[in-house]
Amino acid sequence: MKTHVLPGWLRELLMRSVAHRHYSLVVTVIAFTATITFSFPFVAVLIPAVLLSPRRWRTLALLSGIASGCGAAVLVEIFQYLGSAFVIAHYPQLVHNEAWQLASEWLQRWGLLAILIIAGSPMPQTPALLVCALANVSTPGILVAVGIGKTVKYLFLAWATARYPARFIRYN
Template identity: 75%
Template sequence: MKTHVLPDWLRRLLMCSVGHRYYTAVVTAIAFGATVTFAFPFVAVLIPAVLLSPRRWRTLGFSCGVASGCGAAVLVEIFGFLGSELILSRYPELVQSAAWQTASEWLQRWGLLALMVIAAGPLPQTPALLFCALAELSTPGILLAVAIGKTAKYLFLAWGTALYPARFVRYN
């Protein structure tokens, strides 16, 4: 049973670019886009990307982590530009969600360290980024915290996928 199914266009893009030297750049651009748009969890792309090219697990994990940090910084700037009133009026259920409550509690208590832990863990980071934008935290600090957290997470997942590919084949 497949738990994460890639769209056909994304699967074709990975398959067509895997043999080229710019494969890491393609996957990195997808990581950036997935973070900025928060359209889908990027792990659903990272695992098949590493399965297609297991020798590149280090560069994929590192570059995608940094790209996610950059994407998070851009997303925080977009949230700041749009303003809290617009965002909260369009997504009122966000403030009531458990992820929002947990993220805001952690961020108030530990600041950017909490954001780094959220980025490295399984919690959705978008509510935390929205909270950071509303709290007007430092954008370079957000970039650094998310980049460190996501890099650690992606390197671990890429390493596990490259080392034990049979356990991750169901994601492909």
């Protein structure tokens, strides 16, 4: 059973760019875009990207982690610019979401360490970023926390994918 299906256009983009030296940058741009738009989990792209080019697993993971940190910082700035009333009016389901409640608790208790843990875990990070934006948490701190958390997570996933590709074929 496929748990993450890659859209056809995205699969085609990866297939066309894998032979080029800028492949890592293509995957990096996808990581940044996926973080800002929170339209799909980037892991659904990272695993096929590593399967297509297993030797680049370190570069793909490092650049994608940094791009995700930058994307999270930009997203927080956008949320702060729009203001809490706008965000809550357009995303009322987030306020009542279980992930929102958990992120709020963790942020009150541990601050940016909570963001680092959330970014490195399978938990959705968008509710946590929204809480950070509404609480006016430092954007550079978010960039660093998400960047470190995502980089560690992506390094582990990319290493495991490159080392044990048969276990990850279902994502391709």
